[in-house]
Amino acid sequence: MPARNAFYAQSGGVTAVINASAAGVIEAAREHPEAIGTVYAGVNGILGALHEQLIDTAHESAQTIAALRYTPAGAFGSARYxxxxxxENRAEYERLIEVFRAHDIGYFFYNGGGDSQDTAQKVSQLGEAMGYPITCIGVPKTVDNDLPVTDTCPGFGSVAKYIAVATREAGLDVASMAETSTRVFILETMGRHAGWIAAASALAQDREDAPPHVILLPEVALDEQRFLDRVQACVERIGYCVVVVSEGLRTADGQFVADQGTRDAFGHAQLGGVAPAVASMVRDRLGYKYHYAIADYLQRAARHIASATDVEQAHALGRAAVELALAGHNAVMPTVVRESGSPYRWHVGQVPLEAVANREAKMPASYIDAEGLFVTEAALRYLRPLIAGEDYPPYRDGLPEYARLRGERVAPRCPPFRD
Amino acid sequence: MPARNAFYAQSGGVTAVINASAAGVIEAAREHPEAIGTVYAGVNGILGALHEQLIDTAHESAQTIAALRYTPAGAFGSARYxxxxxxENRAEYERLIEVFRAHDIGYFFYNGGGDSQDTAQKVSQLGEAMGYPITCIGVPKTVDNDLPVTDTCPGFGSVAKYIAVATREAGLDVASMAETSTRVFILETMGRHAGWIAAASALAQDREDAPPHVILLPEVALDEQRFLDRVQACVERIGYCVVVVSEGLRTADGQFVADQGTRDAFGHAQLGGVAPAVASMVRDRLGYKYHYAIADYLQRAARHIASATDVEQAHALGRAAVELALAGHNAVMPTVVRESGSPYRWHVGQVPLEAVANREAKMPASYIDAEGLFVTEAALRYLRPLIAGEDYPPYRDGLPEYARLRGERVAPRCPPFRD
Incomplete structure (x- = not known):
């Protein structure tokens, strides 16, 4: 069988290690020229295929590809699409097949979350139906850690480490000044539907009464009185309180706490973030001086403090995707299978795309304490190995020196796409 | 002359490296037992002297003191006091002298900003007047970099590095997703009166059109139209725009932009931060999708990404304070004197406390561009060496392992303080 080309695309919110998966895919493909010709990467993910905007990764040096391992964000561009x-939209799928056919693309590696695995599966089905067989392999990615089956998702371990480190550091800051300054510090994390990221802050708690003291998760409807009682008790006992809150926190009636009807001077609704909303409760009901931080993109882009475990898994799953394809698998995704937690031992497994597509893994009840205001020891046992190890990027003039691609485009061969 | 004891106190907002100065003071003092007996540290800074709450640092091992070099925040507690x-309040100064006398304290090392240097100077004067001569030496500290005379203040280089790294990383994130997601990203930094921290984000710009694209400083009144024009031009040219804004940004009439009359659902005023206020302008006038991050305490506590230059200076100035005292100086503060910028060469100098007390160093006009929306090459030349070098703390189980003090208290000898 002659070698065929591959298409690689990044999808959805980017992470500190999605490019490590890209490096794994490209490096593994280069080791098998008998089966895989060129890896084309989509400019802005799947949009790059629809609009036939492809980057020819063959023009990137081995050093540049290796540098992707320590470069955050989406080196080829990603898309929320x-x-x-x-x-509903057969034309889009047919367009993908058209572009794939024009460039002799026989492998589709889609690096994303649950939505993307759904797309990869559909492309696989349609290729089959249209007489253009294509091997579709998912590569897991999401900071939210909400993909089922796999022990964890590349991207999560690094954001978890960032949040745990930030909680420990800011916690020391607040503790050292609480007597005359901030009593309650609130850190807002990502996590619209699942509380994994906020939960990881608990890893910072290295002794009784160390921060964080309260964790508010999207899985638990906010009981304002119970929350404020806990904050007050904490401040009265140790002088301060560190609260970590997931952006997806909701009230009992299902409303986002972040969307509490805040209005600016002109009466416009402001989605102010959940941290200021929680801070307002603390101020109005308890009267404590507060501060809050909203880490936003800083947390998922923070390659400078990435988890070495996460980087290794991201790279390994990129490689594994290619190996699965070469072994004749289709419509599958490589996974992390945990053998043991302490010491952490894992190997690469696989799962059919249909088993992960559009499914969300939330925190199980056994990981949340009885009052719904902290996590359990079981959660800590699960989380601990995922942040292990440091994997620093190289620095130049005091700043991380990240990969810069040549990004040479492939000449189009299809008519423009009308969407 | 028999050895006399020393009192060391941390003051004001803490930093990633104020404990490195503490280590410098204590280590240098230990090398001179003929002159300095025990270093007592104030619990919560100067309040520890007023309330006679002193930590006996002699009980801390050499390893623990060395670990302070890589431990953020205020290990002994700091105070905004x-x-x-x-x-106005002679009683407080007399109380300090009373406590100093009771513990045979002949040296006062005060680690803080301009306010603290003022206090140290007054204590020196009053001791003289009360017949209790005491050597008062300031140790500079402030993330705001607003002390005059010294080339920079310990604490600033590390927060500058944090902001530059965060800007580079989040900038890559935004760039890779702008096609279908956030167009304008806003990072709020500390800096109530001086824009040094926000300015440091410019170090992330490693090529034309790289982030950041706009920097809003407290030194320049916000011209909303000019700002929005710049943002729009940037988005139209490269697809996205990264804005870094100092918390102290003001409008032409001197109002904080952060205090724009935002009201929550109950009509309560909310000090929502400057980032959401700027984001609202972008949304209402330009309609772009935005995100914002508020780094808050995360930036000044971020010892994990401290500047090696900053750590070295913080430690050296702590040592120098002791050496100045032993050389017979009084009412002075050691400073960083820049000999050259590239390569960066500096030595420790000194300045009378009266020359730094209560004076604020803002960004000079020559460091701000003509439109007031970015910094100049001169600013970059000044800033560049201050973030140079990494100085990672040790890690355990994926998290930095910071010093933990025994914190043994000295038995009180004075009556309680009535304030």
Whole structure:
């Protein structure tokens, strides 16, 4: 069988290690020229295929590809773009096949979350139906850690480490000044539907009464009185309180706490973030001086403090995707299978895309304490190995020196796409 | 002359390296037992002297003191507490002398900003007047970099590095997703009166059109139209725009932009931070999708990404304070004197406390561009060496392992303080 080309695309919110998966895919593909010709990467993910904007990664040196391992964000561009169902928008899928056919693309590696695995599966089905067989392999990625089956998702371990480190450091800051300054510090983390990231802050607690003291998760409707009682008790006992809150925190009626009807001077609604909303409760009901931080993109882009475990898994799953394809698998995704937690031992497994597509893994009840205001020892046992190890990027003039691609485009061969 | 004891106190907002100065003071003092007996540290800074709450640092091992070099925040506790003028509150100064006398304290090392240097100077004067001569030496500290005379203040280089790294990393994130997601990203930094911290983000710009694209400084009144024009031009040219804004940004009439009359659902005023206020302008006038981050305490506590230059200077100035005292100086503060910028060469100098007390160094006009929306090459030349070098703390189980003090208290000898 002659070698065929591959298409690699990044999808959804980027992470500190998604490029490590890209490096794994490209490096593994280069080791098999008998089976895989060129790896084309989509400019802005799947949009790059629809618009036939492809980067020819063959023009990137081995050093540049290796540098992707320590470069955050999406080196080729990513997109928040979900292809609709086959019935609703068959034209988009047919366009993908058209572009794939024009460039002799026989492998599709889609690096994303649950939505993307759904897309990869549909492309696989349609290729089959249209007489253009294509091997579609998912590569897991999401800071939210909400993909099922796999022990964890590349991207999560690093954001977890960032949040745990930030909580420990800011916690020391607050503790050292509480007597005359801030009593309650609130750190807002990502996590719209699942509380994994906020939960990881608990790893910072290295002794009784160390921060964080309260963790508010999207899985638990906010009981304002219970929360404020806990904060007050904490301040009265040790002088201060560190609260970590997931952006997806909701009230009992299902409303986002971040969307509490805040209005600016002109009466415009402001989605102010959940941290200021929680801070307002603390101020109005308890009267404590507060501060809050909103880490936002800083947390998922923080390659400078990435988890070595996460980097290794991201790279390994990129490689594994290629190896699965070469072994004849289709419509599958490589996974992390945990053998033991302490010491952490894992190997690469696999799962059919249909088993992960559009499914969300939330925190199990056994990981959340009885009052819903902290996590359990079981959660800590699960989380601890995922942040292990440091993997520093190289620095130049005091700043991390990240990969810069040549990014040479492939000449288009198809008519423009009308969307 | 028999050895006399020393009192060391941390003051004001803590930093990633104030404990490195503490280590310098204690280590240098230990090398001179013929002159300095025990170093007592104030619990919560100067309050520890007023309330006679002193930590006996002699009980801390050499390893623990060395670990302070890589431990952020205030290990002994700090305080936002400014002693009033001698005429207004002579009792407080007399109380300090009472406690110093009771513990045979002949040296006062005060680690803080401009306010603290003022206090140290007054204590020196009053001791003289009360027949209790005491050597008062300031140790500079402030993330705001607003002390005059010294080339920079310990604490600033590390927060500058944090902000530059965060800007580079988040900038890559935004660039890779702008096609379908956030167009304008806003990072709020500390800096109530001086824009040094926000300015340091410019170090991330390693090529034309790299982030950051706009820097809003407290030294320049916000011209909303000019700002929005710049943002729009940037988005139209490269697809996205990264804005770094100092918390102290003001409008032309002197109001904080952060205090724009935002009201929550109950009509309560909310000090929402400057980032959401700027984000609202972008949304309302330009309609771009935005995100913002508020780094807050994360930036000044971020010892994990401290500047090696900053750590070295903090430690050296702590040592120098002791050496100045032993050389017979009084009412002075050691400074960083820049010999050359590239390569960066500096030595320790000194300045009378009266020359730094209560004076604020803002960004000079020559460091701000003509439109007031970015910094100049001169600013970059000044800033560049201050973030140079990494100085990682040790890690255990994926997290930095910071010093933990025994913190043994000295038995009180004075009556309680009535304030």
């Amino acid at each position: 979900k292809l609709k169902g086959l019935e | 400014k002693l009033k003028g001698l005429e």
